[in-house]
């Protein structure tokens with residue numbers, strides 16, 4: 826390892842890259858929603874081992890989301906707590922609490938499902954648009970218009 830590598834450990838780590846953290850983040854999302862969906866389907870019934878299993882899926886999902894999320898933040902230039910990450914933390918807490926809603930049948934399965942989907946959409950929007958982040962992030966919109974511009978200049 827060269828001196829510069831040691832000085833910038835994050836940018837030189839190929840295995841734990843931004844992409845790796847993103848895959849972990851998305852694996853967490855899948856696991857959380859599988860667990861939550863399982864609990865909503867069980868409606869709080871089901872054998873104790875089955876209920877335990879779906880709760881574990883949900884819990885591991887929460888942990889992976891957090892680990893992947895803060896891992897990405899360590900790679901990105903927005904600091905540890907940009908506005909969008911704080912908002913995502915609130916959504917994360919709400920999705921954590923959702924398991925109890927599923928277990929205790931506070932709302933019907935359909936309503937619980939809708940709340941979970943809306944929370945997921947909010948977190949996705951926050952992750953993609955990154956409101957409150959400085960420097961202004963490159964979104965797919967700015968990225969594709971820059972690509973179109975390059976293409977036009979190249980072909981004309």
Ligand code: HEM
Nearest residue numbers: 854890894895897898910913914916917945948949952953
């Ligand atoms: C404290 C909790 C969280 C933190 C710190 C966090 C952090 C982040 C960060 C930094 C990104 C941007 C990645 C990039 O631009 O390369 C991101 C993207 C994303 N996050 Fe989160 N997140 C959190 C919670 C959640 C939750 C609860 C969900 C879903 C239910 C979620 C879903 C997503 C999705 C779908 C993306 C888009 C991935 C992409 O760029 O293609 N996040 N998150």
